[in-house]
Amino acid sequence: MESLLSIAVGILFATGIYMMLRRNLIKFIFGFMLMGNGINLLIFTVGRLTRGTAPIVPEELEYLDGSVIQDFANPLPQALILTAIVIGFGFVAFSLVLLYRTYTVEKSLDTDMLQESVLPEVTP
Amino acid sequence: MSLGWTVLSGFILAAIAPFIHKFTKNATGWLLSLLPLGIAFYLFTTYFAPVTSGETFVATIPWFADLGANLTFYLDGLSLMFALLISVFGFFIIIYAGGYLKGDPHLGRFYLYLIMFMASMLGVVLASNLIGLFIFWELTSISSFFLIGYKYKYLSARKAAQQALLITGLGGLALLAGFILIGLGTGTFELTEILQNPEALKTLPAFPAILIFLILGAFTKSAQWPFHVWLPNAMEAPTPVSAYLHSATMVKAGIYLLARFSPLMEGVAAWQITLTSIGAITALMAAILALKASDLKQILAYSTLIALGTLTLLIGSGTEAAFKAAMVFLLAHSLYKGALFMAAGAIDHEAGTRDIRELGGLIGKMPITFFAVLLAGISMAGLPPAFGFIGKELSYKALLYGENIFVLAALLTNMGLFAASIVVIAKPFFGKFKAAKDKVHEAPLSLFFGPVVLATSSIVFGFFPGFLDKLMTAAQKSLLGVQHAGKDVHLHLFPETFSDPAFILSMITFAVGAVIFLLWRPVFNGLNAIAPRLDIGPARWYLWALEDLERFAKWQTRRIQTGNLRNDIRYSFIFTFALVAYALYRSKLSFTVDFSGLMIYDFIVFFLMLGGAFAAVRANTRLSAITALGAVGFSVALVFIVYAAPDLAITQFMIETLVVIIIALVIVRLPSFHLHERANVGGRWRDAIIAGVAGLCITLTMLVVLQQPLNTNLSEYFAAESVPHGKGHNIVNVILVDFRGVDTMGEISVLAIAAMGVYALLKFGRKEPEDELDLADKSGDELGEKLGEK
Amino acid sequence: MILNSIILQTATRILIALLLLLSIWLMIRGHNLPGGGFIGGLVGACACALYTISYGVKKAREALRLEPRIMIGLGLTLAFLSGLISLFLGDPFLTGQWIKIYIFGTLVKIGSPMFFDIGVYFVVIGVTLAMIFALEELEFDYQPSSEADK
Structure with missing residues (x-):
């Protein structure tokens, strides 16, 4: 499954980057969300996949030792991804509101139009 | 241990100084000055006797003890002399600043910078670890940036601050490079260890580079030609800063560095030639420029350059006598220059101008200030019986052993210095009364306290040099290499014989200097007339370099950061994935693709995601x-x-x-998706290719990474410790709230900030930024008038 | 955005209590089973969002009684304070401290990470609701109605 997910992550990156390069800023955010999902999956996959048990120490055990640890999923990437998901949400929400704010001021979400209206002329 | 606290206490006081100032108002200067006084007292009582009898001290404050990085401090004759100089001057300057900037709205901040500077300076001269020394060195640059740019509303002040920071910062980087090379080469960053084994350093293959870097660092800091340009411009700073940084302390940091490494450079021809020649050039050039200036502070700045050049020349000469002369001259210079700067500030404060052409006859109005200027000026001119005379005699004597050309340079320099000294004494005080204000009073106690004490001691030490002789000798010992015999050079006020060649040189100096003084007006006008035509020196180079750098930065910014989001992102992705592709290429691309063990729902999920x-x-x-x-x-x-x-x-x-x-x-x-979407098929294909290559790079990277064995140390640790330590069975949650709790703390703070951002964006309107900076160029004179240099 | 739907409002009235209970339960059991402050907070936020959509911000604010921004502050403070406990006991910041007490003969372990998790829970709810409320309260000051698509 690692190989299959590697391909999936590559595709999520490609589609995400393609959307980020479009002129509409909403598409930029959508592209970012695609890429964000890809990044989370990337961390998850390189932490190795297990169909076994969630990283929860069984009630009767005091700890997971070398003999049983192979049956459990790797907890570290999961902790990293959990925070990444939540932070990603904060980022998306903030960017969307920023877009809205930009739109009320600039009346446009077209990157090419925004460049012309926002930046002062650069004299050589 | 307590040696370290003499340095660290300054930083602590600096941090709370603005708060103290809120309560104590006008008394703050007197109050804060107690710390440097205490440090000086402590250093004197505890270390003076043992150090002058040859002992050295090392103190360690654990810092990152696990990494072997500690704050170590080292005290020998040289550092004791500098530390005493810094703390004693700090005492006078802080009092002076309280009077000089009385009522200034940012005075609290000023104290912060000033005391931070003092502490950093103590750190520079006491640090034993080279990295620690570098950090303190940079702190002096940074705090001096704030001090020079204290009147930040003026363009000239901002430019001067920027220039000082750029030049000394550049030197700081060179110094860091030199220190790192030393550390890597000799295996230690401790000065104490490096000093014990000069041969280990000299035989390093990187030694030439080390030499260049050290000299660059010292020369930029001590304003040697061609890096001297920042020093006269730094006179934009309020006078207490000029008196402290640009006479007694910061510019001497470079001299300290040269002196500190002097024992290691014994017999290194490149070191001696560079130091002597550049020192001589600096001194000569400054002597001419000093006669071209009419602003009291500018004259003093150039005479400081003379002193710095002479000190570099003496240290480069490399004889016992020259080292001794350097130490004596350094102390003498600090005493008279500090007094003169403070007195110049007092004149400016009371008379409203510092231009000697607009000053005259102040002797009746400001007798105490005159007294200070007279005594300090005598010392600066090198007249007996002042301490400066002893310094000048010693330097003539020392140079007479070596190349005659340097004697000639010193002779010419001292003539200029003599003339400049008499100008400083005579022009403001004698003749017809002239001032920018109608009513001129004597300066208050806080303004003449420092100058009078320092100027008086310039004369007292001239009569009784024996008291300081022990300290000077201890300091000189720190400069000696293994080859030196350690011959004692004693201080005398009066020469043994009047046919002494040094004494004859002094007489010539006085005679020619007096002539130059009498011809001051024509010399001044003549120099100013030809100066614009000779404007091809380092000051111009600096401007060219700065302009070209700016032009280059603008060009490449326009090229790469067009301001169009899509272009910027495209460049970022292209560069990032070019690096990834290179790494992939280096990894030989060995991977296997394994689709075994897949279940039907794996494919369903996969295609759902793809779709x-x-x-x-x-x-x-x-x-x-x-x-x-x-x-x-x-x-x-x-x-x-x-x-x-x-x-x-x-x-x-x-x-x-x-x-x-x-x-x-x-x-x-x-708005909807379809706003202005133009048909741009070529652009879409280009982006599709970029995106496709990026995706491919990621997939390949993952496949390659998956071939590597997984390091499960951390995961195993968490799995083993979760229940016993974290008291929780859900390992992921225990990692989040316990093992990596600080990360989570940071994360929820970020979330909170995002929410605040959203809230602010939606609830508050935009505000026009208010630009209170005055962008027009204002000269230093106007600056002084505007603020009355309060 | 208020969907004035009777069905939704009725369903919400029943669901809201269940969802909030679920969120608290997820948060508390999180230390030993799937769940925790983040997850509990997210479920709670979803519950409140549902309420907001069915009844409007005004009602939601009344029901909540607490400004979301204040909730964020409370959460952050709680999390921070739970970390301070260990400082007083000589351990580094945010080291877990536990005590065991018996309630009706049952062993209950109480530790600073639990309070930390509660802090996280409040921050997550507060952040989400602050955003949603602020957006809901927006006036349609610039409405691109002509360009809006379905």
Whole structure:
């Protein structure tokens, strides 16, 4: 499954980057969300996949030792991804509101139009 | 240990100085000056006797003890002399600043910078660890940047501060490079260890580079030609700063560095030639420029350059006598120059100008200040019986042993210095009364206290040099290499014989100097007339370099950062993935693709994700795009479920729901996808190729990485410790709230900031930024008038 | 955005209590089973969002009684304070401290990480609601109605 997910992550990156390069800023955010999902999956996959048990120490055990640890999923990437998901949400929400704010001021979400209206002329 | 606290206490006091100032108002200067006084007292009582009898001290404050990085301090004759100089001057300057900047709204901040500077300076001269020395060195640059740019509303002050920071910062970088090379080469960063084994340093293959870097660092700091340009410009700073940084302390940091490494450079021809020649050039050039200036502070600045050049010349000469002369001259210079700067500030403060052409006859109005200027000026002119005379005699004597050309340089320099000294004494005080203000009073106690004490001691030490002789000798010992015999050079006020060649040189100096003084007006006008035509020196180079740098920065910014978001992102991705591709190429691309053990639902999830991703790209409406994104998000959640990550799955589900709500709320207020989409097929294909290559790079990277064995140390640690230490069975949660709690703390803070951002964006209107800076160029004179240099 | 739907409002009235209970339950059991402050907070936020959509912000604010921004502050403070406990006991910041007490003969372990998790829970709810409320309260000051698509 690692190989299959590697391909999936590559595709999520490609589609995400393609959307980020479009002129509409909403598409930029959508592209970012695609890429964000890809990044989370990337961390998850390189932490190795297990169909076994969630990283929860069984009630009767005091700890997971070398003999049983192979049956459990790797907890570290999961902790990293959990925070990444939540932070990603904060980022998306903030960017969307920023877009809205930009739109009320600039009346446009077209990157090419925004460049012309926002930046002062650069004299050589 | 307590040696370290003499340095660190300054930083602590600096941090609280603005708060103290809020309560103590006008008394702050007197109060804060107690710390440097205490440090000086402590150093004197505890260390003076043992150090002058040859002992050295080392103190350590553990810092990152596990990494072997500690704050170590080292005290020998040289550092004791500098530390005493810094703390004693700090005492006078802080009192002076309290009077000089009385009522200034930012005075609290000024104290902060000033005391921080003092502490950093103590750190420079006491640090034993080279990295520590570098950090303190940079701190002096930074605090001096703030001090020079204290009147930041004036363009000239900002430019001067920037120039000083750029030049000394450049030297600081060179110094760091030199220190790192020393550390890597000799295996230690401790000065104490490096000093014990000069041969280990000299035989390093990188020694020439070390030499260049050290000299660069010292020369930029001590304003040697061609880096001297920042020093006269730094006179933009309020006078207490000029008196402290640009006479007694900071510019001497470079001299300290040269002196500190002097024993290691014994017999190194390149070192001696560079120091002597550049020192002589600096001194000569400054002697001429001193006669060209009419601003009291400028004259003093150039005479400081003379002193710095002479000191470099003496240290480069490398004889016992020259070292001794350097130490005596250094102390003499600090005493008279500090007094003169402070007195010049007092004159400016009371008479309203510092231009000697507009001053005259102040002797009746400001007798105490005159007294200070007279005594200090005598010392600066090198007249007996002042301490400066002893210094000058010693330097003549020392140079007479060596090349005659340097004697000649010193002779010419001293003539200029003599003339400049008499100008400083005579012009403001004698003749017809002239001032920018009608009523001129004597300066208050806080303004003449320092100058009078320092100027008087210039004379007292001239009569009784024996008291300081022990300290000077101890300091000189720190400069000696193994070859030196350690011959004692004693201080005398009067020469043994009047046919002494040094004494004859002094007489010539006085005679020619007096002539120059009498011809001051024509010399001044003549120099100023030809100066514009000779404007091709380092000051111009600096401007050229700065302009070209700016032009280059603008050019490449325009090229790479066009301001168009798409272009910027495109460049970022191209560069990033070019690096990734290079790394992949280096890794030989060995990987295997393994599709065994896949279940049917793996494929379902995979195609769901793929379908969602492509549908999002192809979507024509926002609603369909959101739906497609939702499909991707939920299929990722399915992956989490299948591969044993229930926490992640729940989180992902919830987030998907919330994202849809937020998007729905925002997007109804935004335009549709089809706004101005022009048909640009070529651009789309280019972006598709960039995106495709990026995706391919990621996939290949993952496949290569998956071939590497997984390091599970951390995971195993967490799995083993979760229940015994974290008291929880859910390892993921225990990592979040316990093992990596600080990370989570940071994360929720970020979330809170994001929410505040959203709130602020939606609730508050935009505000026009107010630019209170005065962007017009103002000269130093206007600056003085504007603020009355309060 | 208020969907004035009787069905939704009725369903919400029943669901809201269940969802909030679920969120608290997820948060508390998180230390030993899937769940925790983040997940509980997200479920709670979803519940409140549902309420907001069915009844409007005004009602939601009344029901909540607490400004979301204040909730964020409370959460952050709680999390921070839970970390301070260990400082007083001589351990580094945020080291977990536990005590065991018996309630009706049952062993209950109480530790600073639990309070930390509660802090996280409040921050997550507060952040989400602050965003949603602010967006809901927006006036349609610039409505691109002509360009809006379906």
